[in-house]
Every structure is written in structure tokens, then in C-alpha cells.
Amino acid sequence: MAYRRSPLMEERLASNRERILAAARRLVAAGGYREAQIAAVAAEAGMSTGMIYRYFRSKAELFIEVLEAAVGHEIELLNAIAEGSGTARQRLYAAVECFTRRALTGPGLAYAFIAEPAEPEVDTARIRVRQRLGDVFKTILRQGIEAGEFPPQDLDASAACIVGAYTEALVGPIAPRAERVKDRDRLTQAICEFCVRAVSAGGAASAASTPAPAPARTRRVR
Amino acid sequence: MAYRRSPLMEERLASNRERILAAARRLVAAGGYREAQIAAVAAEAGMSTGMIYRYFRSKAELFIEVLEAAVGHEIELLNAIAEGSGTARQRLYAAVECFTRRALTGPGLAYAFIAEPAEPEVDTARIRVRQRLGDVFKTILRQGIEAGEFPPQDLDASAACIVGAYTEALVGPIAPRAERVKDRDRLTQAICEFCVRAVSAGGAASAASTPAPAPARTRRVR
DNA sequence: TCAAGAAATGAATTGAGCTTCACGTATTGC
DNA sequence: GCAATACGTGAAGCTCAATTCATTTCTTGA
Numbered sequence: 001m002a003y004r005r006s007p008l009m010e011e012r013l014a015s016n017r018e019r020i021l022a023a024a025r026r027l028v029a030a031g032g033y034r035e036a037q038i039a040a041v042a043a044e045a046g047m048s049t050g051m052i053y054r055y056f057r058s059k060a061e062l063f064i065e066v067l068e069a070a071v072g073h074e075i076e077l078l079n080a081i082a083e084g085s086g087t088a089r090q091r092l093y094a095a096v097e098c099f100t101r102r103a104l105t106g107p108g109l110a111y112a113f114i115a116e117p118a119e120p121e122v123d124t125a126r127i128r129v130r131q132r133l134g135d136v137f138k139t140i141l142r143q144g145i146e147a148g149e150f151p152p153q154d155l156d157a158s159a160a161c162i163v164g165a166y167t168e169a170l171v172g173p174i175a176p177r178a179e180r181v182k183d184r185d186r187l188t189q190a191i192c193e194f195c196v197r198a199v200s201a202g203g204a205a206s207a208a209s210t211p212a213p214a215p216a217r218t219r220r221v222r
Numbered sequence: 223m224a225y226r227r228s229p230l231m232e233e234r235l236a237s238n239r240e241r242i243l244a245a246a247r248r249l250v251a252a253g254g255y256r257e258a259q260i261a262a263v264a265a266e267a268g269m270s271t272g273m274i275y276r277y278f279r280s281k282a283e284l285f286i287e288v289l290e291a292a293v294g295h296e297i298e299l300l301n302a303i304a305e306g307s308g309t310a311r312q313r314l315y316a317a318v319e320c321f322t323r324r325a326l327t328g329p330g331l332a333y334a335f336i337a338e339p340a341e342p343e344v345d346t347a348r349i350r351v352r353q354r355l356g357d358v359f360k361t362i363l364r365q366g367i368e369a370g371e372f373p374p375q376d377l378d379a380s381a382a383c384i385v386g387a388y389t390e391a392l393v394g395p396i397a398p399r400a401e402r403v404k405d406r407d408r409l410t411q412a413i414c415e416f417c418v419r420a421v422s423a424g425g426a427a428s429a430a431s432t433p434a435p436a437p438a439r440t441r442r443v444r
Numbered sequence: 445t446c447a448a449g450a451a452a453t454g455a456a457t458t459g460a461g462c463t464t465c466a467c468g469t470a471t472t473g474c
Numbered sequence: 475g476c477a478a479t480a481c482g483t484g485a486a487g488c489t490c491a492a493t494t495c496a497t498t499t500c501t502t503g504a
Contacts, residue, residue: 002446002447002448002449002501002502002503002504003447003448003449003450003500003501003502003503004449004450004501004502004503005450005501005502006501006502008501009450009451009501009502013451016451034342037490037491037492038491038492038493039491039492042454047452047453048452048453048454049453049454049492049493050452050453050454050493050494050495051451051452051453052493053492053493053494054451054452058492058493059491059492059493120256127393127394130390131394153412153415153416154408154409154412157391157409157412157413157416158412158416160387160390160391160393160394161387161388161390161391161413161416161417162387163390164386164387164388164389164390164391164393165382165383165384165386165387165390165420166383166386167386167390168352168382168383168385168386168387168389168390169379169382169383169386171349171382171386172349172353172382186376187376187379190375190376190379190380191379191383193375194375194379194380194383194420194421195383195420197419197420197421197422197423198387198416198417198419198420199416199419200419201419224471224472224473224474224476224477224478224479225470225471225472225473225477225478225479225480226471226472226473226479226480227471227472227480228471228472230471231470231471231472231480231481234481235481238481259460259461259462260461260462260463261461261462264484269482269483270482270483270484271462271463271483271484271485272463272464272465272482272483272484273481273482273483274463275462275463275464276481276482280462280463281461281462281463
């Protein structure tokens with residue numbers, strides 16, 4: 001025999017893998033999943049298309065990894081906040097703020113990963129990832145409820161609603177071509193307050209705290 | 223000359239168009255946009271693929287029309303509620319309930335149209351449609367704020383958050399293959415309550431109503 | 445420096461659908 | 475019934491990207 005991977009080579013291979021991931025991330029941030037074709041990723045990484053397939057089984061696999069890494073990072077940040085100090089309310093506020101602020105500031109990753117179409121496998125991964133985001137909020141909510149800061153509520157539903165709320169509120173602003181939001185701080189604040197209010201005890205608490213199931217319905221709906 | 227559309231023919235053409243739209247709707251409901259290829263729509267409608275193009279310029283155009291019709295219908299229902307009687311709070315609750323209940327009950331249209339990937343043009347249409355959904359809530363919110371039922375808030379942000387919240391909370395449950403939610407009523411109620419609380423005055427109002435911008439942040443975030 | 449084997453290349457292949465189009469069938473007015 | 479025109483058909487054509495693979499270039503160990 002005459003060839004055996006040297007540590008140096010091993011390193012180069014690893015770095016190639018990283019270069020591919022980084023290139024893919026950049027392209028998604030710049031132009032969304034749709035514009036991140038394998039050929040483009042290869043070009044961006046300065047290598048041939050065939051090369052990509054030496055490191056990733058398929059396009060979907062590559063992008064799932066990019067997605068999970070990116071969101072994984074966000075989740076770490078959120079977890080640090082969730083496990084940090086302060087009241088549940090403060091931590092919830094801070095967590096939502098952290099995410100929205102970064103989404104508004106950073107590259108278009110947020111839109112691409114949270115809202116943009118992709119193939120089924122990637123889409124499935126996206127749902128998983130969103131659930132993981134929701135888990136962070138579930139943690140905060142659970143603690144808040146235990147501490148009596150928040151009223152009892154359906155954790156899964158509330159967590160999903162929080163993720164959905166800030167996501168949707170961001171999609172417009174961070175969607176490609178959307179005019180840059182004039183006042184990021186204002187938007188961030190509005191979103192955070194919405195979320196915090198949403199899990200806190202209602203103002204007009206007492207009597208009508210839980211409105212009758214279907215009060216204002218005009219007519220039976222077909 | 224020797225041919226001129228008779229009223230009868232006119233009617234047949236219109237009915238063909240309807241058949242195409244209906245077939246497309248059924249397919250989307252059953253298998254999502256992805257499975258609703260032109261060939262499949264044609265088969266479902268019992269006609270040839272070429273026929274489709276006699277009635278619609280492109281696949282995107284067809285599906286945009288399906289989308290707008292479907293959501294247009296939902297919006298009518300919501301508007302009826304928004305303009306109906308009751309407090310803003312009651313109407314908000316009823317509106318969210320109407321949408322979520324229908325989404326959970328009805329065919330998979332909601333998922334397909336609100337969350338599923340499609341081509342760029344259709345996606346653009348989806349964003350427009352979501353904004354129209356948001357507009358309904360803006361109306362209710364505006365009235366509620368004027369009436370002193372809700373505290374002042376960023377209407378656009380709150381409306382987007384509401385749409386996002388219930389949408390996200392539904393995506394899991396109505397996503398293809400998701401196990402049917404055990405208790406629809408419970409989920410619906412949780413979502414509605416979340417949304418109503420979110421726009422109502424916070425419980426621990428007074429002092430810390432607006433938490434300091436970034437209270438619990440652990441460390442400067444990269 | 446060389447042979448063995450691995451890594452890299454990128455042009456060619458493949459596949460999935462949308463869209464077209466040349467041809468057949470219907471409908472209309474006379 | 476016939477000419478004129480429109481409607482309907484569905485196989486073929488096209489486009490766009492992902493994926494493959496025969497070939498070339500590089501690494502390694504002796």
C-alpha cells in the first residue's frame with residue numbers, strides 16, 4: 001500500500017467540509033434556499049460540484065446540517081437566557097428579544113430557515129427545529145407558572161404560539177426585498193411585549209377572563 | 223364566419239374552469255401543493271393537461287387563484303365576526319376560534335396554504351393573503367383600543383403576531399401525517415386565550431409593565 | 445522517483461414536471 | 475350538410491437542477 005490519510009490530510013478534509021457548510025450558509029443568507037444550488041455552493045466554496053457529494057450524501061442532507069447548526073446556535077443563546085437569572089417574565093422577554101434582534105440584524109438566515117420553502121426533508125427538519133425552539137420557551141413558561149408569575153396554561157400551545165408570533169412578525173420585515181424596517185427597536189419591543197402579555201394573567205381578569213367559547217359568532221358557519 | 227360562443231357553451235367553459243379549480247383544491251387539501259401537479263389536477267378533473275392551460279396561464283396562476291379563493295372565504299367569515307356584535311375581546315376570541323376550529327376540522331387546506339412551500343409567485347401570494355388576514359385583526363384591535371378594552375400597541379405587529387401564533391400552533395396538528403390532535407377543543411381554547419391575553423393589558427401591570435429592554439441577558443451575545 | 449490509492453473535477457446523465465403544439469373533435473350559423 | 479372556428483387532447487419538448495462517473499490530479503510510503 002502507499003496511501004494512508006495523514007493527520008494533515010484529515011485536517012484538510014475537515015476544513016473542506018467546513019468550507020462547504022460555510023458557503024452554503026452564506027448563499028442561503030444572501031439569496032435563500034432557492035438560490036443555493038449545489039453548483040452555486042460549489043462555486044462559492046471554490047470547488048467542483050462533484051466535491052460536494054464527497055462530503056454530503058445529498059443536497060437535503062447538506063442543508064439540514066446547515067439549518068441545524070444555525071438554529072442550534074440560536075437555541076444555545078436562548079437556553080443561556082432561559083437558565084439565567086431574573087424572573088420568568090424577564091427571561092421570556094429577553095429570549096424573544098434576543099432572537100428577534102438577531103434576526104433583524106443578522107443575515108437572511110432567519111427568513112430562509114424559518115419561512116422559506118425547501119424540499120420535504122428539509123421542511124421536516126425545519127419543523128423539528130421549531131419544536132426545539134418551542135422547548136426553550138416551555139421551560140421558561142413552566143418555571144413562570146410554578147413561581148406564580150404566569151397563570152396555568154397549555155405549555156405546548158403557548159410555546160408554539162410564541163414561536164409563531166415572533167416568526168410571523170419577522171417574516172415581513174426580513175423577507176427578501178422587504179424595505180428595511182425603519183425602527184427595529186420599536187418592532188422588537190412590540191413583539192416582546194406581545195409575547196409577555198400573552199402568557200401573563202389577563203388584565204380584565206376576574207369575571208370574563210375566559211370568554212364564553214363562542215360569544216360573538218354571528219351565524220352558524222357552514 | 224360560423225362559430226360564436228353560445229350561452230350554453232359559455233356556461234360549459236365556466237364550469238370547466240370551476241372543475242379545474244375544484245380539482246386543484248381537492249388535491250392540495252389531500253396531499254399538499256407538492257402533490258398537486260398539473261397532470262394530477264387534470265386527471266382529477268377528468269380532462270387533459272393541455273386543457274388546464276386553456277384556462278390558466280400557468281400553474282402558479284391556477285394555484286394563486288385557489289389560494290385566494292380559499293382564504294378569501296375564511297376572511298369573509300372573519301370579517302363577519304369582526305363587524306358583528308360583542309366586545310372587541312369577544313370578537314377577537316371568536317375570530318381566532320373560527321379560524322382554528324375550521325382549520326382543525328376541515329381539509330388540509332390550511333396547512334397547505336399557510337405553511338407549505340411553493341414556488342416564488344405562490345409564496346408571494348401567500349404573504350399577501352396573510353397580510354389580509356392580519357388586517358381583519360387590526361380592525362378588531364383598533365376598535366378595542368379605542369374602546370379602552372386593549373392597551374395601546376403596535377397594530378401591525380400585534381396583528382402579525384396573532385396570525386403567526388395561531389398558525390404555528392396549528393401547523394403541528396394539521397401538518398400531513400400528524401397524529402390527529404386528541405382534544406381539538408382544548409387546543410382551540412388555549413390558542414384563543416393566548417391571543418386574547420396577548421393584546422390585553424398585562425396582569426402585573428403597574429411598574430414593570432414594560433420590562434427593561436434587556437434584563438436577564440447573561441453576557442453580551444456575539 | 446514511483447506505484448498505489450485517494451481526492452477532485454466537471455461534463456454528461458437523469459429525472460421531474462411544466463408547457464407547448466400539431467392534430468382530432470365539437471359547435472355554430474347558414 | 476358544410477365551412478369556419480373554437481375546443482380538447484396528450485405525447486413530445488424543454489428547462490432546470492441534482493447527481494453520477496470516467497478521468498485527472500494529488501498524497502503517501504518506500
